[in-house]
Amino acid sequence: MAEKKEFQRLPLKVVPTNYNVTLTPNLTAFTFTGSETIIVEVKEKTDVVVINSADIEIQSVKFNDMTGEITMDSEAETATFTFPDMLPIGQGSLSLVFTGSLNDKMKGFYRSKYTTPAGEERHAAVTQFESTDARRALPCWDEPACKATFDVTLVVPKDKVALSNMPVVSESETESGLRSVTFARTPIMSTYLLAFVVGEFDYVEGKDSDGVLIRVYTPLGKTEQGTFALEVAKKTLPFYKDYFGIAYPLPKMDLIAIADFAAGAMENWGLVTYRETCLLVDPENSSSSSKQYVALVVGHELAHQWFGNLVTMEWWTHLWLNEGFASFIEYLCVDHCFPEFDIWTQFVNQDLAQALKLDALNNSHPIEVPVGHPAEVDEIFDAISYCKGASVIRMLHSWIGDEAFRKGLNQYLNKFAYKNAFTEDLWDSLAEASGKPVREVLSTWTSQMGFPVLQVSETLEGGQRALTITQSKFCADGKSPEGDFQWMVPIDITCSTDPLKPFYTTVLSSKSSTVSLDGVKAGDWIKLNPGTIGVYRVQYSSAMLDSLIPAVSNMSLPARDRLGLQNDLFALARAGLSSSVDVLKVAEAYKSESNYTVWSDLASNLSTISLLTQYTDCSPLMDSYNIKLFSDVAARLGWEKKEGESPLDSMLRALVVSKLGHSGHNDTMQEAMSRFEQHISGEKSLDADLRSAVYGTVIKKGDKSHFDKLMKVYETSELSEEKVRVLRVLGYVKDEEQITNVLQFAISDKVRTQDAVSCIAGVTSSALGRQLTWKFVQANWPKLSAMYDGGFLQASLVKISIQNFADRSVIPEIKDFFEKNPAPAANRVIQQSCENIELNAAMLERDREAIKAYLTEMNS
Incomplete structure (x- = not known):
């Protein structure tokens, strides 16, 4: 067996400055033909040009008028062009003719199947190029640092919509009766942000307050499902313009729902592609959680228009610069647009908790991972790059303050606009804006795997209270790690006098430190990490933990702190540093809890204990425990929405119904069965927020007739959200x-x-x-x-x-x-x-x- 060649990035003796590409997709044969003229800069004498190409047949290549010889390397995904003479230094043109296939793998230039309102099955031609699949649509320098401008022409059937990153500048009919659509030249950008879509779509449109034309493209006949995303985008672009201090640089923004799409969405500049469930909201049949999710995904992808598109990471090692920042900024956006979602509390559950769970494993990885071959990139599109990246940025934002954060971002984006950057470039801009040692502190979070647990104990000397805080690497198995790990940890400490306002702030830069609790009254509880902003666990002494429990029960401890407290305790129990019984005991203090996100995180942790009891004879006992714990909040909420109810209460009701239904609560099961039958018969439609919970209860506790009825819902529904809702519970x-x-x-x-x-x-x-x-x-x-x-x-x-x-x-x-x-x-x-x-x-x-x-x- 031949030894695998070591990966090498493309040689940069010749680099592109502009691509003029024409593509003609065939939506019945699932092929495409292409031609391109690439304006290049020859920087050094050479007779060889190497670019990326995969699954493409190149028929011919010329440099100016000189014909080249073509050599393909399928393993390296490159095409090498050898010319009979040296290429002249300076500008030249590389002209290629090629063909390819519209694959069914949801990457590169591919086909997506859809059904028309008349029931006909058809296909669209769409693209997904991140991270390294632009090379499947056109031979190119498919590396993020090889930026260029693009002039795109799509030759398509007359009845099809044709879209790319920029607006259409001209259209004409070809001799074969097709339509040639030419788009305006793009800004300088990376190949992975290029996009084309050819198919049948309807759209809704509007303009934001700055006059940017925004369109949301939907499946035929479903324009009402694009209205919510349109309103989000109209609010979001001006918000980002104000926050970053830089206007959105393109004349239009298209958001389009694709039937077959592997990711949630992709931030192609000016033409963002989405899975249908990440963009479309049905006014009658979409749940509150789906609306919130669509708002977050739209906010995420539009944040990329600045972070990732305007300024791009130099190489995939710095992927987190794109994803971590967009994952943080999306919450700023949704908090601005929809304050009723209390989205920052949900961040603690959805991002920080997920990051800590994964990053405690021995098989985690640092935020910044050296990436050689681009095939390695898929492995780091995970909760470390996204969730931990976002959590570290949130901690940084809190530490340096919003004003300095915004000033630093503006400086960074202006300095590197239309260029590439490294992580250190961002740290330097934020350090200059804040006057704080950002690079020194943050490098301890991005360059090493894991995070610390802070052991906290209280001492009393001469009537003076003091805390001793010691850091060590937290490992999911509770063992002491190999190696020397130490972080520079921004720490806030609060107490019961004013739970929202820290009375002490520091950066722990050593293994251990003692803090004098001047001014803290005897009997006041003490808590680290108010708002659960720090990317660390806290392990309190038993006495300190006991003092916090009453503040959980009466909810004088803020919601994010109530969430973080039990999340840390569960992680400690999972590591063997506490007992699962401690988790069960402390959970009882949450019986009066009213916050959806706190319940959601607690329910998730209890589900892990429930999962383990499946392997014992006490699973029914765990069900009984859950029923007792969730019954009070179920009684408070009832089954019917109340006028003016928060969407979070609707989401909490669904969570509680699901938990009680799965635990075998008799009244919940009977009511779920009854409402399901009314829904199926058409007597009374089931509230969208309750459908997942009711469907899941019915499938778990019902018989084959219930299964068959739910399958019919799947088969007859035209809403992707409803289909996925059914699939998840079957x-x-x-x-x-x-x-x-x-x-x-x-x-x-x-x-x-x-x-x-x-x-x-x-x-x-x-x-x-x-x-x-x-x-x-x-x-x-x-x-x-x-x-x-x-x-x-x-x-x-x-x-x-x-x-x-x-x-x-x-x-x-x-x-x-x-x-x-x-x-x-x-x-x-x-x-x-x-x-x-x-x-x-x-x-x-x-x-x-x-x-x-x-x-x-x-x-x-």
Whole structure:
């Protein structure tokens, strides 16, 4: 077997400045023809030009009038052009003619299947180029630092919509009866931000307060589903203009829903592509959580128009500069547009908690990861780049203040506009704006894996209260890590006198420090990390933790602190540094909790304990515990929405119904069954916020007739959100035959490839389902591997299939299988999932008897 060549970036003796490209997609043969003239700058004498090309046949190449010889390297994904004479230094033109295929892999230039209102099946031609798939549409310098301008012409059928990054400047009819559509020249940008769409779409449009034309393209006949995203975009672009101090630089902004789309969305400059569930909102049938999610995704992608598009990372090592910042900025935007979502509390649950969970693993990675071959990039499109990146930025923002943060961003974006930057360039701008040692502090968070746990204890000397704070690396298994880890940790400390205002602020730059509690009254509780902004865990002494519990019960402790307190405690229990019984005891202090996000995070942590009890004889006892815990809030909320109710209360109602339904609460199950039947019969439509919870309860507790009725909902609904809603709960069925049927259905042609993972994930909610899913994945690996072809959906599939086992004996089987059946995009996820199985097994062994004893006493 030939040894794999070491990856090398493209030589830059010749670089592009402008591409003039014409593409003609054939939507029946699923092919395309292309030609391009690339204006290049020859910087050094050479007779060779190397560019990226994959899955493309290049028929001819010329430099000026000189014909070149073509050599392809499929492994390196390059085309090498050798010319008979040296190329003259300076400007020249490289002209190519080529052909390619509109693939079905949701990458490069690909085909997306859709159904017209008349029921006809058709295809659109669309693009997804990040990270390295522009080379599948046109030969190019497909590296983020190789920026150029683009003049695009699409030759398309007359009845099709043709879109690219810029507005149309001319149209004409070709001799063959097609329409030639030419777009304005783009700004200087990276190839991965180029985009084309050809298909049938309707749209809604409007202008923001600065006159930027915004259109939301929807499937035919569904323009009303684009209205919400349009309103979000109209508010968001001016907000970012004000926040960054730089106007949106393009004349138009298109947002378009694509039927087959692997990611959630892609920030192509001026033409942002979305999965339908990430853009479309049905006024009658979309839930509050879906609206919120659409607002966040729109906010994220529009933030990229500045962060990523205007200023781009130099190489994929700095991916987090794009994703971490956009993931932070999206919350600023949604908080501005929709203050009723209390979105910063949800950040703690959705981003910070997810980052800490993943980053505590031994198989995590630093925010900045050296990336060689671009194939390695998929592995770092994860909660570290996105969620930890965003969490570190939030901590930085709090530490230096909003004014300095905005000033530094403006300086950075102006200095590197239409160029590329490194992480250090951003730190330097923020340091200059704030006068603080940003690079020194933040490099400890981006260059090393993991985060600290701060052990806190209180002492009393001569009547003076003091805290001793000690940092060490937090490991999910509770063991002391190998190596010397130390962070510079921004710390705020608050107390019961004014829970929202820190009385002490510092940066912990050593292993340990003692803080004098001057002015803090005797009996006042003390809490670190108010607002749960710091990217660290806190382990209090027993006495300090006990003093905080009353403030949880009476909710005098703010919501983000109530959330963070139990989240830290659960992580400590999972690591064996506390007991699962402590978690169950403290959770009882939350019975009067009113905040959706606090309940959501608590419910998630309790679900892990419930999952482990599936492997014991006390699962029914855990169900009884959950019923007792959630019954009071269920009674307060009821089943019907109240006039003027917050969307968060609607989301909390759905969470509580789901939790009680899954735990077997009789009244909840009966009411869910009744409302389901009324909904199916058309007697009374089920509120969109409750559908997932009711569908899941009905599938879990019902029979085959209920399953068949829900399948009919799937088959007849035209709303992607409703279809996915059904897919996510189908796997809650109980018996082996039904589970097997659901798994087979997931990979049938009745389910879009992008949605199959959601369907399979539902199956893994039960111990039997996990066992059958893993067997299914092994038996069907050739098909599944081909479906996802090395992308991040492959990693998602692997993760949901294996991570929730609680028996170590399955680990050798998993490792052996993937050694024989390599899944390169999932290598890191396989290691992380095996580590998660170890954690489950250890927690179960450690706490099973104590959990059983506690639950038995609670239910006696």
